Amino acid sequence: MQGRADLPLDVRRRFLTGRVSLDFSHTGGDGDWAVWEILHTPADLSHWLGVILSVDGLSAGGPDLAAARPVRMAIAVGARSLAAGRSVSASDVAVLNAAAAAPPLVPQLTPSGMGVSFEAPTAAAALSTLARDAIDLFSGPWAGRIRVCAAADCGLLLVDTSRPGQRRWCSMQRCGNLAKVRGHRRRAT
Numbered sequence: 001m002q003g004r005a006d007l008p009l010d011v012r013r014r015f016l017t018g019r020v021s022l023d024f025s026h027t028g029g030d031g032d033w034a035v036w037e038i039l040h041t042p043a044d045l046s047h048w049l050g051v052i053l054s055v056d057g058l059s060a061g062g063p064d065l066a067a068a069r070p071v072r073m074a075i076a077v078g079a080r081s082l083a084a085g086r087s088v089s090a091s092d093v094a095v096l097n098a099a100a101a102a103p104p105l106v107p108q109l110t111p112s113g114m115g116v117s118f119e120a121p122t123a124a125a126a127l128s129t130l131a132r133d134a135i136d137l138f139s140g141p142w143a144g145r146i147r148v149c150a151a152a153d154c155g156l157l158l159v160d161t162s163r164p165g166q167r168r169w170c171s172m173q174r175c176g177n178l179a180k181v182r183g184h185r186r187r188a189t
């Protein structure tokens with residue numbers, strides 16, 4: 001299984017939100033977000049669910065891919081509504097609740113007692129786990145800390161869990177650094 005740490009920065013920065021549901025919303029989408037699409041086939045869905053949820057041996061089919069898209073959009077649109085100070089729409093609530101109603105992934109300690117594995121993980125269970133994470137996030141204390149990265153050319157989501165609540169960038173290495181460089185340039189001219 002590929003881990004987040006193994007990904008090149010331009011891909012890894014999609015998965016630094018701190019929440020698996022928001023990370024999943026960064027795998028693409030409809031309309032303007034189609035340029036981000038990395039879930040083209042069921043195999044892509046298996047792969048990226050594995051990376052995001054740290055699950056080995058997950059295999060998804062065509063119907064799973066069709067089921068994943070509306071869940072992903074409900075998470076993305078819901079999170080962006082909250083980031084803009086609005087509430088989550090009734091239709092997005094319904095999609096998330098339906099996905100969460102399925103049994104989620106069940107973690108099991110490995111025999112050594114130090115690792116986690118999942119018994120026969122399915123894509124439906126993975127979507128349930130993601131929907132439950134979104135429900136927890138949207139209804140909990142961090143809902144007001146969901147932000148869109150401040151870089152004009154970015155648009156990725158993040159949850160600001162910093163104590164002062166001043167996190168602005170999806171990734172310090174990417175958008176934070178670019179902003180710093182631009183600031184230096186501005187001051188130098």
Ligand SMILES: [Zn+2]
Binds near residue numbers: 170175
């Ligand atoms: Zn960014």
